[in-house]
Amino acid sequence: MTAADLASRVLAGEHRAAARLITLIESGDPAAGPLLAELFPHTGRAMVVGVTGPPGAGKSTLAEKLVLSWRQQDRTVAVLAVDPSSPFTGGALLGDRIRLASLSSDPGVYVRSMASRAHLGGLAEAAPAAVRVLDAMGADVVVVETVGVGQSEVAIAGTADCTVLVTMPGGGDGVQAMKAGILEIGDVFVVNKADRDGALRTQRELNAMLRMTERTPRPAVLLTQADAGEGVDNLVKHIDEFLAAARESGQLATRRLAHLEREALELIGVQARRHTLQALDPAAMAGFSQALRERRIDPATVATRALALADFRS
């Protein structure tokens, strides 16, 4: 399998080709660039569903049951499990990955996890490209599951066509977790582990908070019990209805364009860093380093001068 025919093999639906291309993206390999450009016109067909929420809410179990539900409708599914390797949560998630991987004995399911690597430009830049690979591969549904709790994880899930925000019942914590900007990115809200005490109260509180945001239409707040599979088909129905309405109103097209524009803007920064590092000669680099060490020129001025030296007109 050469890099050159990877794009056509992805378009033919080959999981292995998609896996290989996502590895190139993940490692920041420049060979991914032309392949992604080639695939781009063939994307936009899949329904992209983000699943996010605080740790312990049961996101992975819910994602697994969602996949089974879509499979019963004979829709093919690809799952991108994004793990920004948060240093404080990093270790605990292997079990989840393995559980999702067990789905992949079904040829209609493809599961891929993606972790942060030490290259210029992080997961926030790499994840949308990986989603498009899975879209081009022919998945009817692409699930982007983020495991973290930070802003970047939510941002990644928020690039989806429909974002499912999962929380659980419990003394205000579940609702507390939904505060601070996160209400805006959820399209469908889920109180999972609904057999536990306080589920209805959490649902009520979320509904009250959503009323205050004056969003129209107001997102639904559903109850699920993912481990028993309860409420999952209803969630699938709501996701479909949300997307049908968003397509109808033009909001889906608007949102997708906004995501692509933001991605291009981020990539300007990533490419500028990479190009500048390649373009600057060692003497210039050493000079900047010396000036920083002696505290003669501050980092912002060094950045401005480095950009002026690197020539982007190619």
Next chain:
Amino acid sequence: MTAADLASRVLAGEHRAAARLITLIESGDPAAGPLLAELFPHTGRAMVVGVTGPPGAGKSTLAEKLVLSWRQQDRTVAVLAVDPSSPFTGGALLGDRIRLASLSSDPGVYVRSMASRAHLGGLAEAAPAAVRVLDAMGADVVVVETVGVGQSEVAIAGTADCTVLVTMPGGGDGVQAMKAGILEIGDVFVVNKADRDGALRTQRELNAMLRMTERTPRPAVLLTQADAGEGVDNLVKHIDEFLAAARESGQLATRRLAHLEREALELIGVQARRHTLQALDPAAMAGFSQALRERRIDPATVATRALALADFRS
């Protein structure tokens, strides 16, 4: 107070001038640039201490007690409390901020919190500049406290001269939280809430993990009980000893240079985005937008073309 004399007033030690300049940095105001450049040669005098760790470990209480301990030694202290407004933890921290703010009736203490704003370039870029303002203002010690749990929060704390990693006792969780790369950024480890069961075991486990990293000298793992003030003076002593040794060995200078170089590299990306947005004419922008909408040109190619159109040689 005009922008022009802010730098000299910061150098004169005026808290209000520092506050105003940090607000300019936070909001991405270009007026901050020349002021920061002017201050840069006057920085590098303060000892910068990062305090980070998982939620609930008692970071804010410990930071407060550290400040009191330094004040008893007649050292001036500035605290920068960095809150990346993680959507899942954002709401819970107001109490901590207020507690720290109560210290600021002492003129030898200055407390400032910094939150993420919607401008190009995030907290990771703004925090080091704010630290230098506090350094130039004449603080003997600058504490950078991060409240979050994600990679960016740890990265911010990790730009300090000495990073204190705070955890607490508890069934493996405290140690678990220290995994995945975080062992490398801690210079001094603290098991806080040491009156709780399992404190000694957590200390032993951390020591065992640190032995495996083969770091020399091996970081200390200290026990504290911050709410009672126990172990805090000992922690201050260890921080001083760590920094004296790092200064002696040249590791402090090496680390500071590495931080400045990385900051300059990040700022290349931030400035490239800002400049490109300003330089491109509306017709070019509309053309890119149209191409993205019709899925003719992918985001990476748009970024490359935009960079080529923007002229950085000024």
